[in-house]
Each structure stands twice: as C-alpha cells, then as structure tokens.
Amino acid sequence: MFVFLPHSVCFRRCGSAPFLNHFTLKTLVSLQVYLAEWSGQKVALCRLTSQDYLEDFLHGMGMLQALQDTAVVQLVGLCAEDHSFGVFAQEQHQFHHMWQIRLRLALDYVSILHFLHNSPAGRLVMCDSNSLEKTLSQFLLTSDFWLVVNDLDALPKVDVGGGLLVKCGHQELTGDFVAPEQLWPFGNKSLSNDLMPGYDEKTDIWKVPDGTRFIMGGVRGGDLVHFHLFECKREEPKLRPSALDVLRVYRSVYSIMVRDALKSRDAL
Numbered sequence: 420m421f422v423f424l425p426h427s428v429c430f431r432r433c434g435s436a437p438f439l440n441h442f443t444l445k446t447l448v449s450l451q452v453y454l455a456e457w458s459g460q461k462v463a464l465c466r467l468t469s470q471d472y473l474e475d476f477l478h479g480m481g482m483l484q485a486l487q488d489t490a491v492v493q494l495v496g497l498c499a500e501d502h503s504f505g506v507f508a509q510e511q512h513q514f515h516h517m518w519q520i521r522l523r524l525a526l527d528y529v530s531i532l533h534f535l536h537n538s539p540a541g542r543l544v545m546c547d548s549n550s551l552e553k554t555l556s557q558f559l560l561t562s563d564f565w566l567v568v569n570d571l572d573a574l575p576k577v578d579v580g581g582g583l584l585v586k587c588g589h590q591e592l593t594g595d596f597v598a599p600e601q602l603w604p605f606g607n608k609s610l611s612n613d614l615m616p617g618y619d620e621k622t623d624i625w626k627v628p629d630g631t632r633f634i635m636g637g638v639r640g641g642d643l644v645h646f647h648l649f650e651c652k653r654e655e656p657k658l659r660p661s662a663l664d665v666l667r668v669y670r671s672v673y674s675i676m677v678r679d680a681l682k683s684r685d686a687l
Contacts, residue, residue, distance in 0.1 A: 451465070451466050451468050452464070476572060478572050478573075478574075479570070479572025479573075482540065482571035482572070482574055485540045486534075486535075486538055486539065486571065491534075491567055491568050491569075491571070518638040518676070519677070520564055521634055521635050521636060521638055522669070522676065523564070523565075524566050524634050525630075525631045525634045525669060526666065526673065527566035527567075528558070529627060529631075529662055529666045530662075530666060531566065531567070531568045532545070532620075532662040533661075533662035533663050533666055535568070535620075535623075536623070536661070536662050541576040541578070542576060542577045542578065542579075542619075542620055543574040543577070543620070544575055544577055544585050544618075544619065544620045544622060545557060545573070545574065546573040546574065546575060546587035547570055547572070547573040548587075548622075548623065548626055549587065549596070550596055551596055551633060554629075554630055555630070555633065556570065557569060557570040577620055579619055584617025585617055585619070586612065586615055586617055586618070587622075590610075591603050591610045596626065596629060597622070597626075598622040598626070599625075600616065600618040600621075600656055601622055603615065619656065620662075621656035621659045622656070624651050624665065625651060625652060627651045627662075627665055628648040628651050632645060643672060643675075644672055647669075647672060648668075651665065
C-alpha cells in the first residue's frame with residue numbers, strides 16, 4: 420500500500436482530535452488503519468486493536484519519534500492514552516515505469532537501510548521482512564516519488580561489539596528470501612529460541628537483490644543493476660557489503676545509465 424505524505428504538524432489532544440470522514444484502509448491482526456481528515460488534511464490513523472501486541476505497538480511509536488528523518492514517514496502526532504498515532508496521507512498514485520524513477524526508488528530503499536543501520540537509536544535490523552511482500556509493506560511512496568520507511572514496530576538493536584545480536588520473532592523462518600543465518604540450523608530438532616543463533620543487519624543486505632528486482636521490474640537497465648548485487652548473496656554474512664557499499668554501487672550505476680541515455684539522445 421502506497422500512501423502520500425506532505426509536510427508534518429502535530430496534534431496534542433488525544434480524545435478531542437476532530438477526525439472526520441474516516442474509513443478503514445486496512446485491518447491487521449494488531450491494528451486498524453484508517454484514512455481520516457484532521458484540520459483540513461488527510462491523515463492515516465493507526466489504532467491498536469489487540470493488547471497482545473501492545474509492546475510491539477509502543478516500540479513502533481517510540482521508533483517513529485526517535486527516527487524522524489527524511490527517510491522515515493512523517494509523524495503527525497500520537498496518543499499514548501488510546502494507543503494511536505497518525506501520519507499525513509493523500510490518495511494513492513499509479514506507480515511509474517520509467518527506469519530513472521525506479522532506480523531512484525531502489526536507491527531510496529538502500530539509503531533507508533543505511534539510515535537504519537546507522538540510526539540515532541543504534542544499529543537496527545528490519546525484522547518485518549520475512550517475505551518480499553512483507554518487506555515492501557514497510558515502505559510508503561511520497562507524492563513526489565520518494566520512498567520512506569513506515570512500519571517501525573520490529574526494529575531490534577544490534578551491538579556486535581557488545582555481543583548483542585537479534586532473532587526475528589519466535590517462529591521458524593523458511594524459504595529462500597530470508598538470509599541463511601535466519602534459518603533453523605539443527606535439522607529435525609525441535610525449534611528452540613534459546614538454541615537459535617542470533618544475527619545482525621547483514622540479513623537486510625541479503626534481501627536487497629530481491630527487493631531491487633521487484634522495484635526495477637522489467638524496465639531497461641534492470642539487468643545492469645542486478646549484475647552488481649551478487650555480493651549481497653554471500654552465504655557468510657561478514658562477506659556481504661554494507662548498505663553504504665551497495666548505495667555507492669547504485670549511485671555509480673545510476674550515473675552510468677544517465678550518461679548512456681544522454682549519449683543515445685545526442686546521437687539521434
């Protein structure tokens with residue numbers, strides 16, 4: 420789901436905030452998402468619906484406050500009393516197919532990973548990323564076609580030097596999309612969270628080629644982008660590049676493609 424985000428302000432009174440003409444955008448296990456009107460602006464309003472997910476919800480609210488940046492969805496305000504928060508929203512928009520826009524969105528995707536891996540709140544891992552669909556749902560698309568991260572309720576902190584690694588959830592992860600170190604390594608032995616080894620932010624890097632392939636689609640130049648991503652799929656996490664390394668490669672590829680496009684145009 421892509422939602423547009425103009426400039427942010429803040430509301431302060433929880434119960435009295437005059438939300439008008441609201442209707443449900445999405446119903447999830449843990450929360451309800453509404454498109455509402457507040458002070459003449461459209462906002463996406465999120466409200467907790469299950470106390471079982473209160474800890475995750477409060478973590479997400481805290482991350483929204485701590486990580487306010489151009490890479491993050493703009494927070495309008497939050498209400499701790501009734502467990503709700505809002506961000507500005509406008510109508511959905513048709514996704515563009517120009518390679519320049521798609522590659523720029525891929526750049527945004529990796530830029531956001533770099534921001535999270537070096538955030539003011541520490542080195543954070545995107546745990547809500549166990550499938551391509553789930554990963555993409557963490558982002559929103561602005562009206563001027565920039566990606567921002569939106570879902571921040573599953574961003575555990577890594578401190579490799581301090582021996583702090585993460586484990587994304589308590590269920591066994593399967594499939595090729597997740598990084599190898601996220602898979603249960605003990606065969607038929609029953610899953611145990613205590614025995615499951617932890618991992619770091621390099622799990623996010625493993626997923627970059629798959630996310631980029633979707634963003635790029637079948638547009639011209641997509642193969643050139645994918646060619647430079649093989650390092651991200653190294654089995655050994657330490658051998659994978661950092662998000663900054665990938666970002667530098669993307670910027671180089673973007674410059675090459677822009678230069679080639681200009682040469683082709685001049686030749687006509």
